Amino acid sequence: MSFINPNAFTTRPEIDGTFGVVASTHWIATAVGMGILERGGNAFDAGVATAFVLQVVEPHLNGPLGDVPVILHDVRRGRPDVVCGQGPAPAAATIEHMTGLGLDMMPGTGLLPAVVPGSFDAWMLILRDHGTMRVRDVLEAAIGYAARGFPLVERIPATIGTVETLFREHWPTSAAVYLPGGEVPRPGALFTNPAMAETYARIVREAEAGGGSREAEVERARKAWSQGFVAEAIDAFCRTQEVMDTSGRRHGGLLTGQDIASWQATIxxxxxxxxxxxxxxxxxxxxxxxxxxxxxxxxxxxxxxxxxxxxxxxxxxxxxxxxxxxxxxxxxxxxxxxxxxxxxxxxxxxxxxxxxxxxxxxxxxxxxxxxxxxxxxxxxxxxxxxxxxxxxxxxxxxxxxxxxxxxxxxxxxxGAVSGDTVHFDIVDRHGNMITATPSGGWLHSSPVIPALGFPLGTRGQMFWLDPAHPQALGPGRRPRTTLSxxxxxxxxxxxxxxxxxxxxxxxxxxxxxxxxxxxxxxxxxxxxxxxxxxxxxxxxxxxxxxxxxxxxxxxxxxxxxxxxxxxxxxxxxxxxxxxxxxxxxAASRDGHxxxxxxxxxxxxxxxxxx
CATH class of the missing domain: 1.10.246.130 (Gamma-glutamyltranspeptidase, large (L) subunit, C-terminal domain)
Structure with missing residues (x-):
């Protein structure tokens, strides 16, 4: 017996069709994902494009230097896979280092809790092995919204408002991006991030520079990220900056270019x-x-x-x-x-x-x-x-x-403002299915790296400073993420x-x-x-x-x-x-x-x- 409320109604209709469905936490990202399906892309192409747009339009909930777990089912392979886009702790991140700084808990913000950013490589791995489109195809919408603007949902200015003082007094690179004209932006205002747009535009240029196959372009994009200008900018920022975090003190970063170059997303x-x-x-x-x-x-x-x-x-x-x-x-x-x-x-x-x-x-x-x-x-x-x-x-x-x-x-x-997350689910007409929960790299997690236009993630705050605990901090370890x-x-x-x-x-x-x-x-x-x-x-x-x-x-x-x-x-x-x-x-498939x-x-x- 099932309990069914005879007076049940819904706030909107359940979407029902045979061509393809996209559901996400932001209407713009959903529209972009559906547009990819309409152009002939599959669920994985649509998922990658959706993910990049979510980084732009929900910067208080995820960013390019965040992390992601993905579950996908590719009908050609006939099995479900998990793509781990959760980067590990840097080689220098040890319990001894943290306790030597007088800490008994990982900070929630700043540079110390930064781990290797995992999202980008995970999306490129999915695009290469499961998608059909090129790097430009899946990044052009995100670049366009970052360059030309998108309307701010109410929670973005509200989040900026809670950390306005932090930005003004301690994180000037974040103030430069998120306090345009020196003020907290208004809900509904068009917001741009030119530096972020240029970072992704440069990824596209470097991916296309050598010509060749779609797969070759993806590999050049991965290299530009993990061994090129992105990793170099992160390395320089962590080496040269000491920033305020939730401990009430300034700390430098531990993440290096070598940490980033040494890691790739896994299946x-x-x-x-x-x-x-x-x-x-x-x-x-x-x-x-x-x-x-x-x-x-x-x-x-x-x-x-x-x-x-x-x-x-x-x-x-x-x-x-x-x-x-x-x-x-x-x-x-x-x-x-x-x-x-x-x-x-x-x-x-x-x-x-x-x-x-x-x-x-x-x-x-x-x-x-x-x-x-x-x-x-x-x-x-x-x-x-x-x-x-x-x-x-x-x-x-x-x-x-x-x-x-x-x-x-x-x-x-x-900066101790609760962060959150985004999510999407996509099924295409072939039966391919993808579900992902990207997060981290929130606008309030860490100062914006000016050369890139976005901040590091702080997933390392989930580590314990207890060497006997399974979730203990240690070089190369993945923090036990909440993303699910x-x-x-x-x-x-x-x-x-x-x-x-x-x-x-x-x-x-x-x-x-x-x-x-x-x-x-x-x-x-x-x-x-x-x-x-x-x-x-x-x-x-x-x-x-x-x-x-x-x-x-x-x-x-x-x-x-x-x-x-x-x-x-x-x-x-x-x-x-x-x-x-x-x-x-949510998204489902029942036959066709x-x-x-x-x-x-x-x-x-x-x-x-x-």
Missing amino acids: EEPVALSYGRYTVLKAGFWSQGPATLQQLALLSGFDLGGLDPAGPDFIHLQVEAAKLAFADRDTFYGDPDFVRVPAETLLSDAYTDARRTLIGETASLDYRPGTIEGYGKSIGARVGGERTAVGASGAGEPTVGRIPTAPRAQREKM PTMALRDGNPYLAWGTPGGDQQDQWIPQFFLRHVHAGMNLQEAIDAPAWHSEHFPSSFWPRTSRPGVLVVERRVPEATIAELRRRGHVVEIGDEWSEGRLT RLRAAANPRGMQGYAAGR
């Missing part, structure tokens, strides 16, 4: 979990993606089919499963190239069955990671409802303390691609969407529009690592009776705005039928297709 098999007739695919344990798989494994032991997806039983079960999965995330996940991750055990029936017994009728306020002999390290328990911060002491032991409320303005002054695209097969065939921005919330909204679609019979748009929620029970992956044990934030559209029952069960329920949870997009949907929240996301 991996996805991690998979069977869930009924579906096989759900995620990136590996260097991401938080398997937390969705652990939640689904736990929830497979409950009968969700007859539950109201906005009711207390449904929400309670999903939230309690998330608490267990995320506690395991923080205890066991890490870069498998450097640490032993008990991947098979974490997704095994025996381990899951034992963990499932911890889900009771009332909300847990405890931090409860599993125990697997010889693996992982807990970051410490937190009990109660107050906001806490988690760091590492000089001895390498986790420390917990209250986050004082007074320094908030000071933290914002130092998802793909699902149905009866063995590629069926669904979806994801969302949201940091630690990504792998809370992602399973909610899937469960509503699978168990409640909702179409893609209904499953996106439905009331949503998130838990803040576990530590944030971002500086300053806050957690709020027991806190459950729900949209105001969740029924009052549900909220009352959740509170009776012990959840510390906070009520957000009616449309405040998530920025999901293609569908897509995008989030109305924030009035940016759009789906298109025919």
Whole structure:
């Protein structure tokens, strides 16, 4: 039995067609991706072009020097692949270096947490091996919008406003770009970034300079980035600048041109979990993606089919499963190239069955990671409802303390503004499918490198300064990213691609969407529009690592009776705005039928297709 609301309606139609569908977190990027499909490009060409445009039109959410995991299915190869565009820590990035600077936690901004930027090489790898177009074709729209302007969505000036003082007093290169005429730009104003446009235009020129095949052009573009003028500009900036960061002090950078030249994006098999007739695919344990798989494994032991997806039983079960999965995330996940991750055990029936017994009728306020002999390290328990911060002491032991409320303005002054992410999903008429969650390189993450027009990413803030922890900082290690695209097969065939921005919330909204679609019979748009929620029970992956044990934030559209029952069960329920949870997009393929949907929240996301 499925619960279907007979009065259901959607904010916009579910896109339905046979030619191709594109869904992204910004309408301009969706239009560009659809334009590529109309010109004869495939889903991978469209994905690369969409990604570059998102860097331009959502600079507060991602940038060229950020990172990305991608899941794709190429019908010619007949298998799903993960493309890892998550760059590693620099060779000089050691725990000893950080503690020698007096730090017990990685800064959230500046130059110290910069890792090798991974997005560009990942997109070029996809273009070369799976696309059909040339470098110019996938970059010309991004260059055009950066050079001629794009309308600013409201959140961009709002983000700039929170770091205006930082830019004026400490990051003048960012002020030069993001405070045009010395002022915070207005929402809706046309905004340009000529230096960014020139960087990508130069990439195109250098790619085309030697002539030859499409593949040869792609390789020259990769070289210009990792061994040419881009890497040189990053190297020079990190060597010569000391910049203010969230520690309240100035620090130089550790990233070098050699670090960038030594790394390339890689192809991996996805991690998979069977869930009924579906096989759900995620990136590996260097991401938080398997937390969705652990939640689904736990929830497979409950009968969700007859539950109201906005009711207390449904929400309670999903939230309690998330608490267990995320506690395991923080205890066991890490870069498998450097640490032993008990991947098979974490997704095994025996381990899951034992963990499932911890889900009771009332909300847990405890931090409860599993125990697997010889693996992982807990970051410490937190009990109660107050906001806490988690760091590492000089001895390498986790420390917990209250986050004082007074320094908030000071933290914002130092750039401690929450970053977010973008996402897109594309399916073409051939059945090719791609889903990606680009992020990092936010306008407020690090000062703009003037020779390039954009800043470095700060994904290194996710490392722990505890050598015994699986997510410990170390040269060449990938930080355990929150970025988490998802793909699902149905009866063995590629069926669904979806994801969302949201940091630690990504792998809370992602399973909610899937469960509503699978168990409640909702179409893609209904499953996106439905009331949503998130838990803040576990530590944030971002500086300053806050957690709020027991806190459950729900949209105001969740029924009052549900909220009352959740509170009776012990959840510390906070009520957000009616449309405040998530920025999901999704696309699916059922035979020749293609569908897509995008989030109305924030009035940016759009789906298109025919």
